[in-house]
Amino acid sequence: MTIPRSERLLTLLQTLRRYRQPVSGAKLAAETGVSLRTLYRDIASLQAQGAFIEGEAGVGYILRPGFMLPPMMFSQEEIEALVLGSRWVARTADSRLAAGAVDALAKIAAVLPPDLREDLDNSTLLVGTPRRNEGNADLALIRKAIRAEHVLELAYEDERGALTHRRVWPFALGFFDSVRVMIAWCELRQDFRHFRTDRISSAVSTEKRYPRRRPVLLKEWREKEGIPPQP
Amino acid sequence: MTIPRSERLLTLLQTLRRYRQPVSGAKLAAETGVSLRTLYRDIASLQAQGAFIEGEAGVGYILRPGFMLPPMMFSQEEIEALVLGSRWVARTADSRLAAGAVDALAKIAAVLPPDLREDLDNSTLLVGTPRRNEGNADLALIRKAIRAEHVLELAYEDERGALTHRRVWPFALGFFDSVRVMIAWCELRQDFRHFRTDRISSAVSTEKRYPRRRPVLLKEWREKEGIPPQP
DNA sequence: TCGCTGCTGCCATTATCTGACAGTAGACCG
DNA sequence: CGGTCTACTGTCAGATAATGGCAGCAGCGA
Secondary structure (H helix, E strand, C coil): CCCCHHHHHHHHHHHHHHCCCCECHHHHHHHHCCCHHHHHHHHHHHHHCCCCEEEECCCEEEECCCCCCCCECCCHHHHHHHHHHHHHHHHHCCHHHHHHHHHHHHHHHHCCCHHHHHHHHHCCEEECCCCCCCCCCCHHHHHHHHHHCEEEEEEEECCCCCEEEEEEEEEEEEECCCCEEEEEEECCCCEEEEEEHHHEEEEEEEEEECCCCHHHHHHHHHHHHCCCCCC | CCCCHHHHHHHHHHHHHHCCCCECHHHHHHHHCCCHHHHHHHHHHHHHCCECEEEECCCEEEECCCCCCCCCCCCHHHHHHHHHHHHHHHHHCCHHHHHHHHHHHHHHHHCCCHHHHHHHHHCCEEECCCCCCCCCCCHHHHHHHHHHCEEEEEEEECCCCCEEEEEEEEEEEEECCCCEEEEEEECCCCEEEEEEHHHEEEEEEEEEECCCCHHHHHHHHHHHHCCCCCC
8 A cells, every 4th residue: 555655745744744853764654654765755855845854863854844834624534533622622621621622613613615514513423421520620720820830829628638728830730531630849748749620629829930940840740750741 | 847746746736826816727737737637636636635725617726725814813722622632532532533633733733823833832731541442443444434324234242242243324433431432223223222342343334325314313312312412 | 509627537658656775974872 | 982873875677656648527607
């Protein structure tokens, strides 16, 4: 099943776009189903046509943004993925994020040609009903604090039911099957801590930035917990 | 001096973008230096890969303007919703749909202004790890059958472990916390049935359409089960 | 009605494309 | 410093994708 070159080049462009970090030629070759030699030829072709692909020995290839991409539509599979994902968000996340999911879908639908919009409307991928355990925590406030790197003052009921007050540096929100967890650096414990949002009885933003940067915290937490980056 | 197809296709896209009004195929053929017959093939290739080209008899070809124009941007909330949803799909669904989620996100990212793309990269909404119970069912095949309204021949192991063979009319796929369920009309039982995909030991498409329409089946099933439409 | 145009099937010829092997050079790590 | 990973180039014969011409059908506009 060898894909002809003409169709492969556009695929390769999209593949490169998918990776944000350098990819080795060998990997790209495997993914597009050609030999390494041919991949080098493909890359050269794309570069000759103006694609801004950088290749570095020992590192890999990366596509610099800014290359005017062909106006590509979504494939059926991609639309179904977006619909399914948005439906899950609409059911699982808090109401603001849920509204965001619906709005985003509506905007995408607005620019879709009729036949693809049909796919969107008729999508028959359904999500189960995660039991929407709201809790009284204001997720929108937490997300805002995360984006702004603001310190939060928390009233939190721990596993043993004891109410504690803490200042924390929130940097991520985790969505699990039935619980939502805020991940933060806890000033009290001087360590990373997970806070189930349904146990947060109050959260107040101090509007003060915490001293460390969010991506760094996220990275350290990942390494400590052994959690790989998400796509 | 014939330019190889692989290099010509991207050129053709650029050429189409230059024109704002419909262009005849003959003109495009002359401009790219190929025969009319070949030009038709080129257009078909581009469309097959998702390029948004419209052709009308008696008029010509026109490339629909960039599918996500500046006025229609996403808000932070919408982007986070899309990212979170896609991450969930990437973890939960089968590999093809997962790839679709990542690809769609990459396409969206490509048309986002730099500051919003930042949001996309730095999104700190994480999803838990649904245990990817693959099963041996080919979800891609099932989705295809659903879209085409094709009858499936199933080898299915029911709750008591008994292996049965059935012909079913699939019309929806449900994603629950830990199981995936195909929803279909079962010819054997003459009723709606749910089939856990991890219990489907084989599924073969007959390539024959079933006699009823998918939306109707979905509606009847919803009414029977009392399940409201999804957003 | 007519002309213009998009679109498809068929087929023999052509030359583009491909993989393999061999070799050079730069980047990173210990 | 050496080892490893990786980008890149040259060459060649065989595989196969691409091409153009012709013939025909269908939709659009006048």
